[in-house]
Amino acid sequence: MKIRNHEKVELCCDIADAMLNLDGYHIQMVTDENGDERYNDEDQERFNLIYGAVYELIEEARRLPE
Secondary structure, eight states: OOOOHHHHHHHHHHHHHHHHHHTOOOOOEEEOTTSOEEEOHHHHHHHHHHHHHHHHHHHHHHHSOO
């Protein structure tokens, strides 16, 4: 599978975000002093775990012979 690094990051983020929203758990967003929204620490950790798993799966797929 041919995918550029920036495409891989975007794909991983999109999939992790979708999976985070699918589990029915209420996601807590935090707004900082600049008005930027982000996940709270617990939800950011969940996102990072999902992102890591998705990233590894995509890396495995990239290594498969075509």
